[in-house]
Amino acid sequence: MFENLNGSGLGRRSFLRGSVMFAAVIGVSVLPAFAQQAPRKPDDEKKKEEPKDPFADSDKKDEKKLVDAEGREYRVCPQCAYNMYKQGRMWVCENCGYSYVE
Numbered sequence: 001m002f003e004n005l006n007g008s009g010l011g012r013r014s015f016l017r018g019s020v021m022f023a024a025v026i027g028v029s030v031l032p033a034f035a036q037q038a039p040r041k042p043d044d045e046k047k048k049e050e051p052k053d054p055f056a057d058s059d060k061k062d063e064k065k066l067v068d069a070e071g072r073e074y075r076v077c078p079q080c081a082y083n084m085y086k087q088g089r090m091w092v093c094e095n096c097g098y099s100y101v102e
Helices: 012-035 056-061
Strands: 073-076 083-087 090-093 099-101
Touching: none
Parallel strands: none
Antiparallel strands: 073 083, 083 090, 090 099
């Protein structure tokens, strides 16, 4: 199709060379806008918070412990509202398997 346009001066190579220069000019003009943004703070400066016990506040307010029919202490699961029992240092829900370390 373009073989007949010998005198036009726009070949494949010249088109690609022009488009590369155009893209470079656009890239250079956008670069200063990114450089003016405030630098991000490294993750080291952010507060490192330890995971909190979801029932820590409820134990302080309500010092009464829940005990089931077998005499075992339990808590109410925040996910499904079923009983959670202590296994070692972990509280584990019987129904959904939600667990956390005390």
